[in-house]
Amino acid sequence: MNTLITVLFLIFAAIILASAIMTVTVKNIVHAALWLISSFFGVGALYLLMEAEFLGVAQVLIYVGAVSILILFAIMLTRDLEGSQNRQLTPRWWIALIVPAALFSLLIVPTVMTHAWQLPPPPPAGQPPAISGAQQIGAAFMREYLLPFEVAAILLTVAMIGAIVVAFEERERRRRVLTLAEQVRLRQRQQQRQQPAPRPEPAATAVQPSEATGSET
């Protein structure tokens, strides 16, 4: 049994690694996105291997199902992105290689050398691990991690509002910005209509139309 798990793990790890490398090296960006999906699948399989079924299913649903489709949409809706002449590496790629490698080795070297991380002890045999199934995750979110759960909800709401604000800006208003002279005339017209106003805006009366036309360039 254990050998089977090890073999499966190695297969999945190889798939994830190969796909990840292909993602960053292929020239065609649509192909890169497809390789990314394959890498996501591998991670989902690893979750299943670790008996975290809920995480595995969520990984497939969210990352493979939603995120990667969004990425593909974004690629296909963006012009001038599919050019294969785009450069893959920046001149200082080696710095970008060293820093992540150093950070990664910081975590992996002690783990390989069986360093005992200060982690909560594993549950006694026969019991499920602390957070694996949907039930435990749900209970943890409702009890211990209630605040992060709520804040994450707010975060997602805000991100959605922000995306809408950015994406649905009014195009016609974007092109049409009133010039100073137009604005002054508009304001004068409004004031005439509103007469007798209790107190006219001092700044607006100070501006003569001729001046405003002069400053408009």
Next chain:
Amino acid sequence: MTEIIIPPIDWRVAAQLSIIFGWASVLLVIALFVPRSRTRIIGYLAIVGVIVAAVAGIPLWGVNAETFSGMLRLDAYSLTLNWLFLASTAITIALSLDYLPRQGIERSEYYVLVLFATGGMMLLAQGADLIILFLGLELLSIVLYVLTGFAYPRIASEEAGMKYLLIGAFAGGFVVFGIALLYGATGSMNLRAIGETLARQALTPEERTYLLAGAALVVVGFGYKVAMAPFHMWAPDVYEGAPTPVTGLLSVGSKAAGFASLLRFLVEALAGEWQIWAPVLAALAIATLAVGNIGALTQQNVKRMLAYSSIGHAGYILFGVIAAGATDGVAGQRGVESVLLYLIAYTFTNLGAFGVLIALEQRGEAAWDMGDLAGLWNRRPWLAIAMAVCMLSLAGIPPTGGFWGKLYVFTAAWLAGMGWITVIGVIIAAVAAFYYLRIVAQMFMAEPAREAPLPMDRALRVGLTLATLGVLILGFIPTPAIDLVQRVVLGVRG
């Protein structure tokens, strides 16, 4: 099917946060029924919500409690900061009420997003757990990315938003990785629990390495947020491109929030490692001072100059942060006080300075050049006085709020045994006074370069007056503010 019992929540701790988040969501719905020509109403309603949240904080003074499994804490420290965030939000919204329609970018979502940003800042001040600090940081950042790109008729604004997004995402990655390492080293994500673990048991050499590496990564992440050198390079471009009221909020609110959580993190979790992080931060503080002030010296663009000056001020605040972790109780207490006092003075001052820029700015043209300020005294005496007060305060000249802030950070650093950085700081402050006074000289002595009309709106006037009066009151009668910050105790000394 087991019944899920939600543990009891101490609502006093979450009161202000709930008001702000709740009101922001309600406003989002109200905005649907407000006609486009009256979007201003949403701005006024947002200010009302901010005032309610600030008043709700008054009976909470003296509460020292935590809730949500110790993840959210309310103490004098976070309450003071919450008030500061609320004040800066109210002034920012007042400054925006006139600015947005003038730039043709008025949309009700703006005010809602500013409220959400305030909530994020409060989370950073109140968070006692690394998860909450990270979520608060992300919440604040996401809102600020959108707000930075809000002036969509200007390409520069979009560019600034994009730059900020990329740099911010990069910084967020550092924080997460740092948190993972800290958790691996100490087995906890609660700040106080980490501090207790460090005090109770000696860590093995490897664990200590992970702890320090994790702490360094978290500091790098927050260093981006507060724009300290060498993580400052995004600041000038983003500050220049963002709509001016947002620049104000970026330079005060987001910086104050970053320092709030950085200070809590260093003092509550890592006080035991002060010997290690104090010299590192001291070097960074000096670098920050140098980069910010030398950069500001050469600027002709006032908005950019204020961006560099705000980098420089991060350096002074770092002095206080370093002192706050000192093992000597007096110096530590003075450090916490100095950070808060500096932040209060700096918030009002910088908002006032950006308010003057907003008043000068016309539709479609930027009035950020040094020449645009020339002869302001003849054109608009009150505007010139407000700008002069703010410049003197930024330079740290008495009798303004900035003077007391500088006095406090320098004495705190001195008490903590950091004599050499104090000396360097004082020298740099003297050099920095040059470029602030250059603006004052431009306004009062130079001939007006042009006779541009300066329409001023009531809300803008109120916001500007509040900020300037805040600086002056803090300068002439500093005792209430000093009293307030002296009651704040942070960390294990409490």
